[in-house]
Amino acid sequence: MDFELKTLAWAEACRLKCDALVALVTEQASGGADPLSRLVQEARKAGDLETKPGKLLHAYRADGISATRLVLAGGGDGSGKRVQAAIHAAMASLKGRAVKRLVICLHEAAQDDALRAAVTATAESSYVYVATKSKAEGRELQRVTIATPAQQPGHKQTFEAARAAAAGIEYARELGNLPPNLATPTRLGEEAKKLAKAHALTCEVLGPREVERLGMGSFMAVARGSEEPLRFIVLQYKGAAPSQPPVVLVGKGITFDSGGISIKPAGEMDEMKFDMSGAASVLGVFRALGELRPAVNVVGLIPSCENLPDGRAMKPGDVVTTMSGQTVEVLNTDAEGRLILCDALTYAERFKPAAVVDIATLTGACVIALGGVRSGLFASDDQLADALLQAGESALDLCWRMPLDDEYGDGLKTNFADMANVAGRPGGAITAAKFLQRFAGKFPWAHLDIAGTAWKGGAAKGSTGRPVGLLLQYLSMQAAAPVATKTPRRKAAAR
Structure with a gap:
């Protein structure tokens, strides 16, 4: 899908020939003499148009407007969050209407957040998965014009960043949605190599022998139950001076998670193909970095394998030795994500990173x-x-900080190893993070648990591509920051 940015007043937008024109109407919308403005004024006066996000008014071949279909969409206060809701509603109403050419008119005072939301929400709403369908039609929408009455400083840069983010998010969604018999660890390695070739990245894909030589005993233990060979993917984007320490992104790449010997219930087990969403998000970020070329160094690490039960699979009670030398008693084989991530976190030390962020559908x-x-x-x-x-907050890809009090780690104690891989049900997301923290003491570290946000179930089942938007925004902020501010760190306060 092709996006373009134009500076157009509503009067000019009225003359554009397209299949659909979506006009965002905010609380501060001012009047005008053009057909679109007059229609908005009359509809609001009659009470037929509300500015609340999600409220729509449709017209077909309206007088003075060249677009075949017109959608007036309430945009609330015009903020990015309200624009996102408005675009989602408008796009849902146009689904199946044979819209190939779309024009979206933003409000007069549209800021960067509104522009960013317009691009990413349009791409998200129009995405269609067809990779494994025999006769399905793909996305109808081919060209989207984002029109702003007046271009604000930085609009062009924001637009290009949003367009690249949309492409990265969609790439991550497509990988996440692929069935597990196609999206294997080997396939992820191949995708990483393709990205490297297309975008001048550095890529190395390690197999079982190389991983064994590295001493990644925890990672190898998870992979033992599957006939699919594991892969450890190392991607590097070099956009800053070699002396600038990189940000390392670590993505969980379990391409299918049966739970292993601690097998999951059959209901909704098919959704465990999404357990590689952390890996998909890292690949999506690198897809976007290849276009944006920000002044930052980034390393992507993806430990990838399947978690299946067979005669060689790890068992509850097994003790494995991690790359760090620490030992882990496996009390639950369905807590496998942390077992592959911990070795990747140890591997990250060699890059002397400015920060490490791991991304995982963990708990x-x-x-x-x-x-x-x-x-x-x-x-x-x-x-x-x-x-x-x-x-x-900026990317509308929200997260919430959770505690890491030392006391939460007490449940990981065991008589038979340095730690157990689970600590019971209470505070399960926190104790999983406390496990990972034991392998992240040599660098500033963050863990994003995306188990609730990486995909949707039910009728809307499918990958969301999150948190590609969040990660790209963070990396953009790091690229924009003065070098002197990138090195000082402060540890989390005791809680």
């Missing part, structure tokens, strides 16, 4: 705590946590 407990609105954020460093929270 059902996080779904209970936060639902599908915000991802769970855990961090050992206040500055890193603040930056990620701010990035999430």
Whole structure:
């Protein structure tokens, strides 16, 4: 899908020939003499048009307007969040209407957040999965014009960033939606190599022998039950000076999670193909970085395998030795994500990172705590946590900081190893983060638990591509920050 940005007053937008024209009407909308403005004024006066986000008014071949269909969409106060809701509602109403050419008119005072939301919400709403369908039609929408009455400083840069983010999010969604017999660890490695070739990235894909030589005993233990060979993917984007320490993104890449010997219930087990959403988000970020080329160094680490039960699979009671040398008693084989991430976190030390962020569909407990609105954020460093929270708010890809009190780690004690891989049901998302923290003591670290936000179930079942938007916004902020402010850190205060 092709996006373009134009500076157009409503009077000019009226003359554009397109299949549909969506006009955002905010609380501060001012009047005008053009046909579109007059229609808005009359509809509001008659009480037929509300500015509340989600409220719509449709017209077909309206007088003085060249567009075949016109949608007046309430935009509330014009903020990014309200624009996002308005675009989602408008796009849903146009679904199946053979709209190939779309024009979206933003309000006069549209700021960067509104412009960003217009692009990403349009892309999100028009996405259609067709990869494994025999006769399905793909996305109808081909070209989208985002029109602003007056271009604000920075609009063009924001638009380009939003367009790249939309492409990265869609790429992550497509990978997440693929069935597990196609989206194997080998396939993820191949996708990483394609990205590297297309966008001048550095890529290395390690197999079982290389991973064994590294001493990643925890990662290898999870992979033992599957015939699909594991892959450890290392991607590097070099946009800053070599002396500038990189941000390392670690994505959980369990391409199917049966639970292993601690097998999951059959209901909704098909959704465990989404357990590689952390890996997909890292690949989506690199897809966007290849276009944006920000002045920052980024490393992506993806440990990828399946978690299946067979005669060689790890068992409850097994003790495995991690790459760090620490030992772990496996009390539940369905707590496998932390077992592959911990070795990747140890591997991250070699890059002497400015910060490490791991992204994982880690715990059902996080779904209970936060639902599908915000991802769970855990961090050992206040500055890193603040930056990620701010990035999430800006990108409308929200997260919420959770505690990491030392006492939560007590449940990981065991008589037979340095730690257990689970600590019981209470505070399950927190104790999982406390497990990972034991492997992240040499750098500022954050963990995003995206179990509630990476995909939707039910009739809307499918990958969301989150938190690609949050991560890209964070990396953009790091690229824009003066070098002197990138190094000082402050540890999280005792809680």
